[in-house]
Amino acid sequence: MASIGKRGDKWHVRICRKDHPTVCKSFTLLKDAQTWAKNTELKLERGEALGRETVLLSTLLQRYLISVSPLKKGHKQEVSRINSWLRHPLASRDAASIKPAEISLYRDQQTKAGKANASIRIELSLLSAVYKCAKHEWGYTLLSNPLSDIKRPPPARGRERRLEEGELDALMAVAEGTVLSSLILLAIETAMRAGELLSLRWDNINFEKRTAFLPDTKNGERRIVPLSSKALAVLKSIERTGDTVFAVSASYAISNAFKRATRRAGITGLRFHDLRHEAVSRLFERQFNTMEVASISGHKSLQMLQRYTHLRAEDLAQRLG
Structure with missing residues (x-):
């Protein structure tokens, strides 16, 4: 609400709003003060920017x-x-x-x-x-960004955790008979993200062609994921109770269940998302080329694909002869 008062030979306008910093201006003529107050309040109502870009x-x-x-x-x-x-x-x-x-x-x-x-x-x-x-986009054209030249903390190094010998068996033992066991196996066989597994619908799985269609992935691209014999066997073993393959509401539910399973199995430093790393690395170890792996995993750049790929040095040594 605008308030107008005279101090000395000037008319002073003060506009106070709960969602906006106080705006003040002085005028020689009362008429000018009233006009400015009316126009400024109208701009604030419309969410338009003011000359000083004053907005909380x-x-x-x-x-x-x-x-x-x-x-x-x-x-x-x-x-x-x-x-x-x-x-x-x-x-x-x-x-x-x-x-x-x-x-x-x-x-x-x-x-x-x-x-x-x-x-x-x-x-x-x-x-x-x-x-x-x-x-x-909102009309505050004079507003400068104080973060433009701020140095960001360096990004963390990509995780290199892969399944060690015996860890998968230990996980499957503690997860036996639960939804988590199917999720673990499919993550390793398909390289799907947790969110992609949860969005998987029965009507998007073609058992004859051995494919799963993902209409909306993290990077915004559609993707058709080829299904291995093991992945098909897992899917066929799941009871159909709804349109989606898994009746789990959010990715964090998978992460929490996986964390509990690793504790019970005596495994440290392993996250559910590491299974995607494992899956991509296994594809390369099976001699799939970069384009083929990217087509399966959905990575859009070689740089990102490299972050998710961790080949074991001992396996490479065997190939060197």
């Missing part, structure tokens, strides 16, 4: 949460990160007033607290995306 960071974060984040595949995880930023003191600040040095301080504090570099990089990238969206 929390307002931008909430708009991103509502209009952008739901369109992403990682929406659920991103909601948690946005809410974390909304709880930070910077969220109550004018977005244009936040300096790169303050973001650098946040980065250093998170690093000192022991947070993983990958998590910090994702948090900073998210905030940068909010600023970019505000500048290029």
Whole structure:
């Protein structure tokens, strides 16, 4: 709501809104003050940018949460990160007033607290995306991005964990008779991600052609996955109780069940996603070429495929002769 008052020979306008920093301006004529107040309030109602780009960071974060984040595949995880930023003191600040040095301080504090570099990089990238969206899509054309030149923590080294001798048997022993046992075997035989396994539908499996169709994968591409004899046997052993092969709601449920299974089996340092590494490495060990492996796994670049490929040196030594 705008308030107009005279101090000295000037008319002063003050506009206060709960979701926006206070805006003030002075005028010689009352008429000009009233016109500016009316136009400015109208702009704020429409969500348009003002000359100073005055908008709370929390307002931008909430708009991103509502209009952008739901369109992403990682929406659920991103909601948690946005809410974390909304709880930070910077969220109550004018977005244009936040300096790169303050973001650098946040980065250093998170690093000192022991947070993983990958998590910090994702948090900073998210905030940068909010600023970019505000500048290029929401009309805040004068808003500068304080994260543009901020150095990100170095990315973590790719995991190299593969199944050791006897580990698969130990896992299958503790998971026998559960959904997890089928998920483990299919992950190794197909190189599918946990989310892809959960999205697998019976009507997208062609048992005659030995293929599974994935209409919507993590990288946005469709993919047809060839099925080995072992994968077919696993699928045929699963009772059909619905449209999807697995009645599991979220990937984290698989991760948690797998973590419990590894503890019971006495296995350390192994994650469910490592089975995708194992599957890709096994394909190369079976003499599939790079294009064939990428077609099966869905990797879009050789660089990413290399991160998921860990050939055993002792096996390569045998081939050297």
